[in-house]
Amino acid sequence: MITEKTVHIDDKLGAQYTVYKHETGLTVLLMKMEGFSTVNAAFATRYGSVNTTFRTREDKDFVTVPMGIAHYLEHKLFENEDCDVFELYAKTGASGNAYTSFDQTVYTFSCTDNYQQSLGILLDFVQAPFFTEENVEKERGIIAQEIKMCSDSPERQCFYNLLKAMYKNNPVRIDIAGTVESIQDIDPALLYRCYNAFYDLHNMILVVAGDIDEDEVIAICDEHLKPSKDLGVEVSLPEEPENVSEKVVEEQFSVGTELFNIGFKVRPFKGRELLKMQLCANVLIQLLADSASPLYKTMYEQGLINNVFSSEVFFGDGFFACIFDGESQQPLKVRDMIIDEIKRVKRDGIDTERFEIIRKSMYGSLVREFNNVEACTNNLTSAGLLDIDLFDMTDDLASLTEQELMDCIDILFDTEKVSVSIIKN
Amino acid sequence: MSASFNRTDLGRGIGLTRIYDDKFKSVSAYIFFINKADEHNIVTSGFIPKLLITSNGRIRSRTELNKRLMKLYGSTVAVSSARAGDNHMFGLCANSLADKFTINNENVSGQLTDILLDCALYPDVTDGGFNEKYFGLTQQDVVDSIKSLINDKRSYAIIQARKKIYEGEASAVTYYDGLDLAMSLDRKGLYEEYKELLKKARIEIFVAGNSEAEKNVPRIIEAFSKIEREPDDDIVFRTPSPLKSEVSFTEEKIDVRQTKLCMAFKTDNDDIYVNKLMIMLYGGVPFSKLFANVREKLSLCYYCSAGFADTKNVMFVDSGTDKENCGRAREEILLQLKSLADGDFTDEELENTKLALCSGFKSNNDSISDMVAWYLTQLTRGESCSPEEICGRINAVTREQITQAAAAMKLDTVYIVSPENDGGEVS
Numbered sequence: 001m002i003t004e005k006t007v008h009i010d011d012k013l014g015a016q017y018t019v020y021k022h023e024t025g026l027t028v029l030l031m032k033m034e035g036f037s038t039v040n041a042a043f044a045t046r047y048g049s050v051n052t053t054f055r056t057r058e059d060k061d062f063v064t065v066p067m068g069i070a071h072y073l074e075h076k077l078f079e080n081e082d083c084d085v086f087e088l089y090a091k092t093g094a095s096g097n098a099y100t101s102f103d104q105t106v107y108t109f110s111c112t113d114n115y116q117q118s119l120g121i122l123l124d125f126v127q128a129p130f131f132t133e134e135n136v137e138k139e140r141g142i143i144a145q146e147i148k149m150c151s152d153s154p155e156r157q158c159f160y161n162l163l164k165a166m167y168k169n170n171p172v173r174i175d176i177a178g179t180v181e182s183i184q185d186i187d188p189a190l191l192y193r194c195y196n197a198f199y200d201l202h203n204m205i206l207v208v209a210g211d212i213d214e215d216e217v218i219a220i221c222d223e224h225l226k227p228s229k230d231l232g233v234e235v236s237l238p239e240e241p242e243n244v245s246e247k248v249v250e251e252q253f254s255v256g257t258e259l260f261n262i263g264f265k266v267r268p269f270k271g272r273e274l275l276k277m278q279l280c281a282n283v284l285i286q287l288l289a290d291s292a293s294p295l296y297k298t299m300y301e302q303g304l305i306n307n308v309f310s311s312e313v314f315f316g317d318g319f320f321a322c323i324f325d326g327e328s329q330q331p332l333k334v335r336d337m338i339i340d341e342i343k344r345v346k347r348d349g350i351d352t353e354r355f356e357i358i359r360k361s362m363y364g365s366l367v368r369e370f371n372n373v374e375a376c377t378n379n380l381t382s383a384g385l386l387d388i389d390l391f392d393m394t395d396d397l398a399s400l401t402e403q404e405l406m407d408c409i410d411i412l413f414d415t416e417k418v419s420v421s422i423i424k425n
Numbered sequence: 426m427s428a429s430f431n432r433t434d435l436g437r438g439i440g441l442t443r444i445y446d447d448k449f450k451s452v453s454a455y456i457f458f459i460n461k462a463d464e465h466n467i468v469t470s471g472f473i474p475k476l477l478i479t480s481n482g483r484i485r486s487r488t489e490l491n492k493r494l495m496k497l498y499g500s501t502v503a504v505s506s507a508r509a510g511d512n513h514m515f516g517l518c519a520n521s522l523a524d525k526f527t528i529n530n531e532n533v534s535g536q537l538t539d540i541l542l543d544c545a546l547y548p549d550v551t552d553g554g555f556n557e558k559y560f561g562l563t564q565q566d567v568v569d570s571i572k573s574l575i576n577d578k579r580s581y582a583i584i585q586a587r588k589k590i591y592e593g594e595a596s597a598v599t600y601y602d603g604l605d606l607a608m609s610l611d612r613k614g615l616y617e618e619y620k621e622l623l624k625k626a627r628i629e630i631f632v633a634g635n636s637e638a639e640k641n642v643p644r645i646i647e648a649f650s651k652i653e654r655e656p657d658d659d660i661v662f663r664t665p666s667p668l669k670s671e672v673s674f675t676e677e678k679i680d681v682r683q684t685k686l687c688m689a690f691k692t693d694n695d696d697i698y699v700n701k702l703m704i705m706l707y708g709g710v711p712f713s714k715l716f717a718n719v720r721e722k723l724s725l726c727y728y729c730s731a732g733f734a735d736t737k738n739v740m741f742v743d744s745g746t747d748k749e750n751c752g753r754a755r756e757e758i759l760l761q762l763k764s765l766a767d768g769d770f771t772d773e774e775l776e777n778t779k780l781a782l783c784s785g786f787k788s789n790n791d792s793i794s795d796m797v798a799w800y801l802t803q804l805t806r807g808e809s810c811s812p813e814e815i816c817g818r819i820n821a822v823t824r825e826q827i828t829q830a831a832a833a834m835k836l837d838t839v840y841i842v843s844p845e846n847d848g849g850e851v852s
Contacts, residue, residue: 014450014526035448037790084721086711091773093780096711112787113780138724145727148683149745152578254680256572292491300487301558306566307475308573327569357495364498364522371449373791 002218010391015370017380017390018214024225025202029384030217031209031376039115039210040377041108043126046385047198048103049176050318053238056197056231066185067171068143068178069194071100073129075139076191077107081130085121094118102172103317104385105198110374115212116220123206123224129195131188144180154253154423155325161249162261162323162421168245169238172319201228205384209376237318242267244419248332252424257306259423260331262338264413266320274315275388279396280408281313281322286358287350287405288341288413289324295341304334322412331422342413350402362397428790429636430800432809438656439628439649440804444796445636450526452534452638453793454645455505455518456545457801458626459660462513462595468603469618470515472567472610474504477517477619479559481540482547487559493540498522500537502544507798509805510736511595511664514629517545520793523635538641542648546623554613567607574601575679578842582685583743586840589673590689591666596737625657629804634793662805665738666691666837673838678845683727684748685842688758690740690834696826697735697806698818703830704733704740706778707765713778714761714770719744725754736805740834748843759836766832768824775824783816 004021017031049071053064078085078098089096094111096118107126109118150156160175167173177183208217244265253259269277289295289311299305309326328334369375383390428446435441460466484490494500498521506515519541521533549556574581584599591597630645632638668691694700708715708731719729726746733740746754764770789795789812803809 012528033448035446038788084712084717086716090710090712090777090781093777093784095781095784110788112784141724142720142727145683145745145747148747149579149727152682154576254575256575257569259576290491290495292488292495294488297488300562303562303565306569308569327573354492357492361495361499363528364500367498367522367526368451368520371451371793 001222008389008391010394013367013370013391013394020218022221022225024228025200025230026221026225026228027205027384028218028221029205029207029380030212030214031380032212032214033210033373033376036211036373037112038110038373039112039208039212040110040373041115041119041122042106042207042377042381043122043204044104044106044207044381044385045198045204046103046317047105047194047203048101048317049174049178050102050171050237050316051198051235052171053236054197054233056233058231062236063193065190065194066178067174067182069186069190070105071177072139072143072183072186073191073195074098074100074105075143076131076136077126077129079130079135080125080128085125088121088125089118092118092121096122100176101316102176102319106381108377115210116216119208119217119220120224123221126199127226129192131191133188136186136188136191140183143177143183147175147177147180150175150177154255154259157251157253158259158261158325158421158423161251162263162419165246165249165419165421166244166263166265166321167319168241170240170319171237172316197231197233200231200233201225202230203233205381207377207380207384209380210373235317242417244417246419248420248422250422250424255423255425257327258329258331258425260326260328260334261421262324262331262335263419264322265417265419266322266412266414268318268320269315271386272388274386275392276396277320277408277412278313278315279393279400280405281412282362283355283358283400284405284409284412285311285313285322287354288345289338290358292357293354295337299334299337304328304330304337331420335418335420339415339418342409342415346409350405352402355402355405359397359400363394366394366397428796430809430811435646435649437654439630439654441630441632441642441646442800443639443642444631444633444800445638446634446790447636449634449793450523451520451793452523452634452641453518453520453631453797454538454541454638454641455516455631455633455797456541457505457514457516457629457631458622459512459514459629460622460626460657461511461660462508462598464598464602465606467513467598467600468606469610469615470513470622471506471600472563472607472615473619473622474506474515474517475566476555476559476563476615477544477548478502478504479563480549480556481543482549483543484540485549485556490540497533497537498527500533502537502541507801508596509662510734512660512662514801517541523637525637534638534641538644542645546648546652548616548619550616554611554616557612560612560615564607564610568604571601571604571607578681578683579685579743579745582687582840582842585677585842586687586689586838589675589840590739590838591737592673594664594666596666624653624655627656627660629801631797631801633797663736665693665695668835669837672836675839676841676843678843681842681844683745684751684844686744686746686751686754687840688742688755688836689838690742690762691837692738692740692830692833692835694830694833695738696830698815699822699826699830700735700740701733702778702782702819702822703765703827704731705782706770706774706827707731707762707831708742710778710781712774714765715742715758718761719754719757723753723757725750725757729754729758751841751843755839762831762834766828768828772824775827779819779822782819786812786816
């Protein structure tokens with residue numbers, strides 16, 4: 001049964017979606033996309049690798065669990081008491097998958113036929129954990145292989161080394177899958193404890209996008225969702241210093257050209273403020289160093305960077321950073337030039353023409369995302385988990401001013417809070 | 426399906442394909458040059474498009490070109506490339522919002538089409554060679570990208586394996602062996618090669634996305650009607666790879682933690698879709714023989730999947746495993762192929778695989794780039810079938826055809842990349 005329904009419309013984008021509050025506590029976000037063959041669904045919980053310390057209303061004290069449980073849970077939920085979930089999807093033709101990030105776990109499927117049955121499967125298996133000593137033990141080897149495979153990637157290693165350099169205590173500094181050592185301590189009891197705390201429907205959302213019948217989707221929810229007690233899970237992160245832990249870290253690897261990540265550590269944000277700061281950071285990071293910027297031109301033409309240079313705004317529950325990455329023989333010089341450019345912008349102000357071009361370019365990218373069912377599902381999932389309106393981004397972008405950017409540049413690009421991670425050959 | 430498809434032969438070795446669907450809010454144009462790969466042109470054809478998108482004869486600054494694209498609502502001009510058997514298909518692709526989705530109904534796609542055509546046909550040339558500054562910078566990019574192959578160990582293993590699988594064939598050549606050549610190229614020589622390419626390569630143009638793109642087609646046709654053409658003989662896409670008299674086995678040791686096992690099988694069965702379906706059942710879906718047994722039941726690896734190079738009749742299996750499990754994984758991969766040939770699968774498994782394969786095919790309708798890739802692949806097969814038409818063929822495949830296709834697959838090459846500091850050979 002639905003207790004609340006809100007329709008969100010953006011005429012400029014030619015798109016809309018509806019948010020339903022289900023009586024079980026689940027928030028359901030549906031986007032009808034006429035003419036598309038694919039239906040994508042995401043059943044997601046606000047639970048990722050950083051949420052290792054938590055308590056529910058039923059717990060007196062916080063508990064701290066080993067690293068890697070969120071990811072381990074993601075693997076294990078695909079195994080039902082009587083069968084493997086992939087066998088069920090096989091009958092509908094859907095392609096099922098899942099991923100765990102630092103602050104969310106998302107179960108997805110994509111299909112062109114029988115989305116109704118596939119949705120029933122998705123809702124059923126995520127709500128039906130089945131962990132035994134035997135099946136938990138069997139998964140340990142597979143996850144250890146996954147960790148080993150990832151450790152063969154110098155790009156990934158460079159990124160995680162940066163997180164270790166920026167963060168002293170925050171669990172974001174540890175690989176999402178944990179370590180081969182930390183997963184040794186995971187057992188069925190721990191998995192059930194974490195599952196019961198974080199897979200409470202009040203802490204979860206369901207997103208479905210494609211050429212769907214919304215009433216039909218809600219009827220499937222009514223049939224498959226189980227009553228869920230609001231346990232009010234509360235997470236705790238360790239105290240994190242404002243400054244970075246280390247300025248420069250290096251590691252040896254077999255690489256063609258040396259890799260680098262440069263990260264500006266920023267205090268974390270929540271809700272509407274997070275959306276705003278993320279937008280400002282995205283605009284500023286482009287103003288500073290996108291491929292049409294004077295800084296990029298100088299660095300590229302001096303051979304300090306090549307065309308794999310890029311940037312991202314990295315954020316989530318309890319962490320926020322602006323990161324530049326690429327290949328260079330002189331990564332520290334790249335860092336110094338970025339810092340000089342930040343200081344110049346702080347002193348001279350924003351280039352108005354470039355700001356308007358970036359605004360237009362970002363608007364184009366936002367509209368183009370509505371060409372793609374999977375992108376819509378992912379964006380709606382991110383917005384839903386943060387409890388914000390997907391279309392707020394377009395409105396905020398339209399109304400963003402140079403003054404707002406100048407007001408937050410000191411927070412977003414503090415030149416004293418920079419770490420560099422280098423992978424050397 | 427609401428998409429419309431139409432291919433026109435413009436003559437002189439140039440084809441134009443239109444794929445329109447108004448559910449898309451953007452438009453795209455692709456220009457592919459197609460030629461038979463050799464050790465030289467595999468590098469130059471990686472180099473030339475990178476230069477072409479850096480600047481052009483009218484916009485001679487990389488920064489200015491990027492600025493112009495950003496002004497057009499973040500439009501893009503990028504490099505697009507793919508292999509089809511012994512041939513290399515590469516070129517430029519451009520994507521922009523359809524005009525009706527801009528804030529003031531601006532003419533974005535028309536301006537982008539002009540930029541794309543300038544990049545492809547009117548490059549930034551001085552004194553008989555590509556722009557000296559950008560040539561040097563792009564050369565460094567090419568060198569860096571070749572050196573960076575080692576960064577991704579799974580791709581590295583697959584590329585190394587290809588050289589053994591296709592030994593003596595054009596398909597064996599790889600961009601990543603061209604470091605010395607890339608460093609020795611000069612801007613004038615490369616410009617001459619570009620002119621030859623424009624004159625002799627087969628050219629396939631795709632215009633796709635919102636049907637508003639049609640208004641840009643006349644200027645594309647006109648631009649290509651003006652270029653000098655002496656096309657080479659028509660390209661042959663299907664060149665099945667011959668089975669070796671003895672299985673080739675190679676183990677390479679590098680700085681890696683997880684062992685990569687690559688196995689190639691060859692067949693004389695030419696039915697592309699029967700082979701594709703069989704390979705999906707073998708190792709292309711989560712309930713496949715390889716995933717269900719080698720990974721899930723026996724926990725021998727993290728990944729183990731199979732794919733098909735249809736122009737070469739080659740099935741490829743790659744797997745990431747612990748070194749001590751590599752021998753067992755290899756045996757199990759062979760055992761699972763035999764079980765398929767022996768008919769050890771249910772009718773339900775076969776029907777489910779058809780469903781999964783068709784679902785994947787039909788999902789191509791939802792992305793402009795996937796639709797272009799689909800019809801480009803159709804071109805290499807001498808057809809122009811829609812995903813729905815191919816699903817009709819898939820659904821007609823029988824058990825017997827599957828067992829015969831599995832039985833026809835013969836092991837040809839095993840290539841292993843393993844840790845250098847782990848001691849001992851793979852068993």
